[in-house]
Amino acid sequence: MANKTPMLSQCEQIKAEYESLKTLKQEFDLERQKAVETGNLTRAKELKTELEQKREALSEKLSISPDKAREILGKKKVLGYQEAERIFGIKLKPEQIPKIPFKREDLERAKGLNQMLILQVDTMKNKKGELVPVTLENLKSEFPKAHDGKKMWYEQNWYDNEDFFKNETPKVGWKLVSREIIPDSTSKNYLEQTEIIISHIKKEIFQDQPIPPIYQEAIDEFESQRSDIAKIIDSDWKSAADKLEKLQITQLARESPVEAMYRLILQDQENKEKLFPSQYTWTLRRDSGGRFVAVGYFDSDGADVNRNTSDNRNDNLGVSFSRSVCLAKFFWRGFLLCFLSIRRSFSQFQRFFPIF
Numbered sequence: 001m002a003n004k005t006p007m008l009s010q011c012e013q014i015k016a017e018y019e020s021l022k023t024l025k026q027e028f029d030l031e032r033q034k035a036v037e038t039g040n041l042t043r044a045k046e047l048k049t050e051l052e053q054k055r056e057a058l059s060e061k062l063s064i065s066p067d068k069a070r071e072i073l074g075k076k077k078v079l080g081y082q083e084a085e086r087i088f089g090i091k092l093k094p095e096q097i098p099k100i101p102f103k104r105e106d107l108e109r110a111k112g113l114n115q116m117l118i119l120q121v122d123t124m125k126n127k128k129g130e131l132v133p134v135t136l137e138n139l140k141s142e143f144p145k146a147h148d149g150k151k152m153w154y155e156q157n158w159y160d161n162e163d164f165f166k167n168e169t170p171k172v173g174w175k176l177v178s179r180e181i182i183p184d185s186t187s188k189n190y191l192e193q194t195e196i197i198i199s200h201i202k203k204e205i206f207q208d209q210p211i212p213p214i215y216q217e218a219i220d221e222f223e224s225q226r227s228d229i230a231k232i233i234d235s236d237w238k239s240a241a242d243k244l245e246k247l248q249i250t251q252l253a254r255e256s257p258v259e260a261m262y263r264l265i266l267q268d269q270e271n272k273e274k275l276f277p278s279q280y281t282w283t284l285r286r287d288s289g290g291r292f293v294a295v296g297y298f299d300s301d302g303a304d305v306n307r308n309t310s311d312n313r314n315d316n317l318g319v320s321f322s323r324s325v326c327l328a329k330f331f332w333r334g335f336l337l338c339f340l341s342i343r344r345s346f347s348q349f350q351r352f353f354p355i356f
Contacts (some may be wrong), residue, residue: 017058024051063099064107069117072107076271077116077179079263087269088134089125098173101324110176113204115321118177118263120170136165136258136305143265147272151302152265159305164285164293170259173324177255177263181279181318190244190292190310191229193282193319194222197253200321218248233311238290241310245286254284255322257305260295264303274298280306281320 028051031044066080081097084090098119102110110117126132126142136159146152159165185196198219202211211219225243233240244250255263260281267273276296283293291307294317298304308317 017054021051021054021058024054063101064104066100068104069100069102069107072104073111073115073117076273077111079116079118079266079270081119083266083270084119084121087266088121088123089129090121090123090131092121100174102174102176106176109205109207114179115176116179116263116267117174118266119174120172120259120262122169122172133167133169134258134262135167135169136261139258139261139265143269146274146298146302147268150300152268154297154302154304156305158307159287159293162287164257164287165305168256168258168285170256170262171324175259176323178320178322179275180320181276181281182321185318186279187313187315188318189233189313190241190282191226191233192313194244194247194249195226197319197321198222198249201253205321205323215249215252218252222247222249237309237311241286241290241292244310245284245292250284253321253323254319255281255295256285257283257293257295259283259322260320261303261305264295264298268298274303276303276320278316280304280314280317282308282317 024047028044028047031047035041035044066078066082069080070078081092085092100117102117107117122134123131124134124138124142126138132138140153143152182196182200185193188196201215201219206212206215225247229240229243260283264275267275276298278297278299280294280296283295285293287293287307289307291309294304294306294308296304297306297316308314
């Protein structure tokens with residue numbers, strides 16, 4: 001059997017293309033200066049075309065426009081800044097709108113997995129026109145009714161003094177999330193659900209791709225603790241829950257309660273659709289008593305914010321997959337500076353040769 005060529009991770013590929021782009025830009029600058037001195041534009045024009053093509057190709061790998069995302073996923077599966085402005089009343093300046101950190105291949109894969117792309121914000125306007133944080137408490141106050149005039153929230157008050165209800169806000173940025181519960185994730189306790197999540201990551205999310213290091217590290221951490229947690233989850237669910245909550249994979253692949261309710265409200269108000277009408281998604285957050293919070297069962301009685309012990313195996317309690325990408329700030333800064341430098345070089349070239 002022939003040896004397979006090792007596959008570079010997405011991050012390594014992007015870094016290599018970025019370095020190549022910088023080298024090409026330096027070559028273009030030298031040829032641009034020669035063209036000014038000699039009037040011979042041939043090589044400079046060739047490099048300019050190549051530089052533009054590679055810049056655009058790399059740009060699309062790092063980010064894709066909301067319009068392009070809608071073409072790939074479908075209009076109702078992208079909830080971006082326009083939808084956030086309409087529903088939550090905020091006005092975002094262009095510089096405040098995060099770039100979509102997924103490439104075309106990610107979105108095409110997401111389409112096949114029936115995922116949706118959503119922009120999370122952490123501020124909204126209340127009925128008085130005041131800017132307030134996007135907490136569950138404020139969402140419940142501002143959105144008492146669903147699009148059909150029925151209840152948005154199932155009536156209860158057990159969580160009124162809980163920190164996750166009063167203070168937690170969504171993490172700002174774009175996420176790919178499952179529109180439905182991951183298959184076979186119901187009738188599983190929290191540990192067993194986490195195993196389903198990891199299988200989903202390996203076999204579906206990154207099918208035929210190298211698993212990004214951040215996910216592989218989280219999987220390795222889980223595998224190192226799985227047997228110890230399994231030994232205690234049925235006899236000491238609270239200690240097991242404490243370990244499960246701290247796992248990297250829990251924080252990477254599950255939504256918080258406010259994030260889950262945020263998208264239920266946004267989808268209901270924007271697209272007149274109630275997600276999770278007969279199931280719950282188990283979130284990453286616990287209540288003050290140590291039980292994991294679940295969100296869902298969005299029927300005519302309203303969406304339910306519930307809680308369950310980590311050993312629970314309800315047949316309507318599953319988990320939806322959540323994925324965000326956090327590119328290092330230093331890399332983004334370098335990348336943007338490189339793009340601005342290329343733009344300046346093009347401007348200088350055109351100033352000397354306006355007909356080009």
